[in-house]
Amino acid sequence: MDQFNREEFDQLAAEWRYVITDLICRAGSGHIGGALSLVEVVLSLYYRNMKVDPKNPKWADRDRLVLSKGHAAPVLYVALAYKGYFPMSWLPTMNADGTKLPSHADGRTVPGVDMTTGSLGQGLSAACGMAMAAKTDGRTHNVFCIIGDGESNEGQNWEAAMFAAHNKLDNLVAITDCNQMQIDGTTQEIMCLEPLAQKWKGFGWEVLEMDGHDWDSINTTINQAVAVKGKPVMIIAHTIKGKGCTIIENTVESHNIKVPDQAAYDKYMNALTVSAKLPY
Amino acid sequence: MNYHEMEMRAVYAATLSELVKENPNIMCLEADLSKASGTFSVIKKNHPKNFINVGVAEANMIGIGAGLAVEGKIPFCASFTPFASRRVYDQITISVAYANNNVKIVGTAPGITAGPNGGTHMCFQDLSIMRAMPNMHVYSPADAYELRATLKYMAKSTQPTYMQLIRPKMPKIFDENVTFAPGKAQILREGTDVTLISTGYMTKFTLQAVGELEAKGVSVDLIHCGSVKPIDEQAIIASAKKTGGVVTVETQNIIGGLGSAVCEVLSENHPTRIKRLGIPDQFGEVATEKYLFEKHKFGVPHIVAACVEMKEKTAKKHKCCS
Structure with missing residues (x-):
């Protein structure tokens, strides 16, 4: 695991937001809000909390991550490219014809x-x-799974919730990206999830909460989660949808943006709070 | 071992048990129907580490199967056909076929064999919808020996697969030496007048029909497609060239299943007159087999009549062509 350095992590997070926005803008559209809300969580997982080996992606004893909210893939692709799982040159091909991403x-x-x-x-x-x-x-690695709060409307999550508790899957740590927004509106408007923590507790899970943009909160909470024995853990990560891109930050519209031309590209890139050099 | 004297579900459980002993990565997943599929007293008792009951939660069963497959396990996920196919169609599509995870899905009590459970449980479209899914094989074995051969193949392959499992005893059609290969049909009788093609549960009835047809002087090429997808194009085309007329029989909606598969093959390779017997685009209902055969006209007398009619319709034309 990498040594934590607050300044470096801040810099990396800013760079990832710049790259994610660039990838989505190049592609002409994309799910930016839920990718930007997860930057610190995914960065922390890959640089601080998860046991992985980019040179050996199928290493049997690695920790696993299932990004159930698959539309947030840009943040995962950026994490994997930065960790060296594949060349940076793949990134700008996202969504292009014949892409691997x-x-x-x-x-x-x-x-x-x-x-x-x-x-x-x-x-x-x-x-x-x-x-x-x-x-x-009898293996001891952990399985992490990130779900969306909007995604939590899907009933299958709750079938899985019962199963994990019934089978005492204490090697499973789920994280809800709780940005309180989904496609058609806020989660409160569309399908109220609250009391979310009590729901998971009621299903037999240990429930923790964290500030999904604070390095210390993320790290402490994940460490606490992996130490829990006898039951699965749900971490409710309080996050801001579209974080870092000022014109869409904390808006429902950030879920999926359309970027039809250079003017739109410039608009989104200029709205990032920090600029960076693109690594490709 | 006289497997044909056992219920097919018992053969499923016994074979799965053998396979687990050979390969501990094989897992048996159930959604509260393990007594119905025969694994409750066999796998759960003898191989508890290889048995997972997810409760009444089929979508979760498929997802758990996918996760197990990611880790190198070979899960066999069973439920009644409607709940193993149409209820979980998107889970199978994305988490299994699209993601290319080696999950085996077993749909029990196919077609009219759902009998007393009636229309809600009588699934006539599983062959159709599973066949339409890319990266999915679809099998429907006809007797205990073919079932065993099919399961042994599935345990060794890495192919996402859907298999129909008949639950009651079935008469012996094959013997212990029968082999299974995807896309390979079994030629059960060789004849010259009509090609008769069936799969799964209906093959015991097409065999009966062939006996009656021979007595009537109709010479039948009988093809059993234990593998519905991929289908044995070569065998079907060769037979159609020989006879000039084809009758298909299945306990499925005639839209999309075996009959459609045969139509697809022949229309593109050797256009041939075809009669599809099965369920004419209707739902199931609580009823006896006899009643359903009569209502939908795909029992032995209807198979015989369809073949006789096919011979009459095609004989003259076919002779002219040949």
Whole structure:
């Protein structure tokens, strides 16, 4: 695991936001809001919390990550490229014809993506299967799974919730990207999730909460989560949709942006709070 | 071992048990129907580490299967056909076929064999919808020996697969030496007048029909497609060239299933007159097999009549052509 340096992490997070926005703008459209809300969480997982080896993406003892909200793939692709799973030159091909980096997280073509996702509600079940396999084989790695708060409308999550608690999958740590927005409006307007923490507790999970943009909060909470024994853990990560891109930050419209021309490209890139050099 | 004296579900469980002993990565997944699919007293008891009951949650079962497959396990996920196919169609599409995870899905009590459970449980479209899914093989074995051969193949392959499992006893059609290969049909009788093609549960009835047809002087080429996808194009085309007329029989909607597969093959390779027997685009209902055969006209007498009619319609034309 990498040494934590607050300044470097801040710089990296800013750069990732710049790259994510560039990739989506180049592609002409994309799910930017839910990718930007996860930057610190995914960065922390890959640089601080998860046991991984980019040179050996299928290493049996690595920790796994299932990005169930597969539309946030740009943040995962950027993380994997920065960690060295594949060349940086792949990044600007996202969504181009014949790309290896399609809009939703794709384990078939992208080294380091542990499960193909994109149809909401399915990732937590797969993560349960992966955690179950580890238990069956007596292996000690952890399985992380990130779901969206909007995604939590899907009933399959709650089938998986029952299963994980019933089978005491304490090697499973789920994280809800709780930015309180979904496609058609706020989660409060469309389908109220609250009391979310109590729901997961009621399903037999340990529930923790964290500030999804604060390095210390993320690290402390994830460490606490992996130490829990006897039950799965849900971390509710309080995040801001579209964080870092001022014209869409904390708006429902940030879910998916259209970037038809250079003017739109400039508008979004100029709205980033920090600029950076593109690594490709 | 006389497997044909056992219920097919018992053969499924016994074979799965053998396979688990050979390969501990094989897993048996159930969604609260393990007694119905026969694994409750066999796999759960003898191989508890290889048995997962997810409760009444089929979507989750498929997802867990996908996750297990990511980790190198070979999950066999069973439920009644409607719940193993149409209820979880998107889960199978994305988490299994699209993601290319090695999950085996077993749909039990196919077609009219759902009998007393009636229309809600009588699935006539699983062959159709599973066949339409890229990266998915579709099998429907006809007896205990073919079932065992099919399961042994599935356990060794890395191919996402859907298999129909008949639950009751079935008469012996094959023997212990039968082999299974995807895209390879079994030629059960060789004849010259009509090609008769069936799969799964209906093959025991087409065999009966062939006996009656021979007595009537109709010579039948009988093809059993245990592998519906991929289908044995070569065998179908060769037979159609020989007979000039084809009758298909399945306990499925005639839209999209075996009959459609045969039509697709022949229309593009050797246009041939075809009669599809099965369910004419209707739902199931609580009823006896006899009633459903009569209502939908795909029992033995209807198969015989369709073949006789096919011979009459094609004989003259075919002779002219040949």
